[in-house]
Amino acid sequence: MWKVKPTVAFPMETRYRPILESLLPPDPMSQFHLRRFSPDEEFPDLSRNSTWMGRLLTAAMYRRQFHRCTPSGVLFDDVIRPGLEEPGDWSTPVSVGCAAGDAQCYVLFCDFFDRVIEAHHQHKISSQTPEGDFNYNNLKGTCDLDSSYAVRCDVSVVRGVDDFCFPTHCSRGERRQLLTLARRALQRLEEEELPGRLHLLEELNQEQQRELNLDPPSSSLLRIGVARDWPDARAVWVSTDGSLVVRVNMEDHLRLVSTRDDANVAEAFKCICTNVQKLEEFYRELRHPFSWKQQLGWVSSSPADVGTGLRVRVHLRLQHLPGHERLQDVLQRLRLRMHTATECPALHCVSNAATFGLSEVALSQLVVDGVKLLVAMEKRLEDGRDIGELVPTQK
Template sequence: MWKVKPPVAFSMETRYRPILESLVPPDPMSQFHLRRFSPDEEFPDLNRNSTWMGRILTPAMYCRQFHRCTHSGVIFDDVIRPGLEEPGDWSSPVSVGCAAGDAQSYVLFCDFFDRVIEAHHQHKISSQTPEADFNYDNLKGTCDLDRSYAARCEVSVVRGVEDFCFPTHCSRGERRQLLTLARKALQRLEEELPGQLLLLEELDQEQQRELNLDPPSSSQLRIGVARDWPDSRAVWVSKDGSLVVWVNMEDHLRLVSTRDDADVAEAFKCICINLQKLEEVYRELRHPFTWKQQLGWVSSSPADVGTGLRVRVHLRLRHLPGHKRLQDVLKRLRIRMHTTTESPALYCVSNAATFGPSEVGLTQLVVDGVKLLLAMEKRLEDGRDIDELVPTQK
């Protein structure tokens, strides 16, 4: 398996150097008194690591990050810990293998994070502000998905809250304060969309099953996301069932809109309207959502930078999943497809990246991709070839 070659010059670090120098004390690690050896002796074993972190990280890069520390105490070993706990395997999609402990991590460790983000999202970082588009009326062709194939859809978005560490690094007090902020913001949202905030610690097992809430995984426990579970974790559910907001789970906030009629446009509209309302309330509370000029919206995972948007459509497919050209088609469409636990013939199709296109652009990409996959499935049902439908390489 190939490895990413380190560039000759680290342009991102050069751009941020004045900021980096102002953030890093002369000897930041001295205040923690950590018993660590030299960078060469502390460098992790990445021989069997299939994450982007494992492919990109070199001893020289590790040495540059080794003595850096954010104001809240995040060091580089905290950043790469998820990829060391879950190294992945070569047969699965490549995960980022790292997580930001706070928003400052994206600046302080920029020469590492920028390269992971570019590799994962297949989009170059520039000095330009990422494009944003929440105008759901710009979506095209969402109303003609064949319901005999499209079972349902889900649109979700994640947001980090400014001035708070991300879940892998935040304290109990921070997590509880985030819940207090969410309670105030969601009460304002209830003025137009009635709903109820449910604390996880007050829910029994049956209620958790109804909310499709799984207990934290061993990986989440190891990297610190699930510390003190279920303290200060909550879910807000609208009375009409159109919107669910997860608080303090894998991210500060996660908004989810699910529809059994596979109406992607309506799900996307629900997310856009309520996300913008919450954004305004959080800004009034003096804790806006976390934004970085070159990256857009950022949260704990580099896999969610830019828009934080995920569009998922569940399809009933029998012929296409076994076709020899499927992986090539998915790559060219920039979408992913995997099986679900509900049925061997039910597949989830989603966007592969969140960085680059706007919110409308990403949603349109999934809709167009789904329509093409359905056209291919119908051709295979009739015993016809799909070669002429395969898109050209983008």
């Protein structure tokens, strides 16, 4: 019968081990020193960068931010990394090209973030606190959308949770704790009014993920660190009636989405307004309120979502207008964006270009009014008439 040999003991090791262990720092990371050269030597090449970060960042601004670091360890190089990984294309809409590692970034690096926010949202930051408006009854004219053109819609809102780093910078432990908080808050939502079920992404097979419209993380999310450890601590909560989906730890801490197979923007907006306010209350009771900054409003990882975090999308069936020479000018004046739906080339998704500067109701109204005008232009083009007199003045 074989016997396990006893561990060989080395007298010298036994003698010196306590001394060696006493020399080790309690936290090795506290002794870590990042080797960097001067700001001028570290300044990135932005000559081919078409993002707002690349257009606005100067060497002088980089020097001012270079030695700053948030309490959670976010450096300015971490903030601008998304724009360096995805420099953009001059022929496409300008992306922000940066991401906040935590909510404190918007304060520490305000010299940079404020300029990006103002450029992207086309609205000046003032000392006034942005006022929200979740009174969905104030939204008008949604019943007038022509169902022959407006075929479906969705409304979404993004929220970050205080005291946690945003997805580009958070640790596994933070992400798992965020999932625990979401589970508790969504359970309260189920008990009070809206039954549903939380699905952990790691427990779903590919077919189940397709049924829930869950795509694998994009190469961009992988490069900037948002998709680290995928699918660990990622989940999606779906209401029983299908009116609401809550994505947890995907692109942001929380993303609420209400999708409809018709163009009833009012009902989708009502669903979002009602449930985001309830979740806000539940998270506050859990002592982790949503991230809010004076002068900016709600903040999450992307400066493109500050203010309201609200996106209203309407899918339109259009044939003539997408190829019209004045379309981009019209969209800019309406403060809207349009792109072709990937699943159907005949459908075009129209959404608000900005989330900052207007209230939730005002942004939704802007999309509804803009969609009506685009449909009116499409009808004119179908009849062979000119749309010049319908082009709005600059908003």
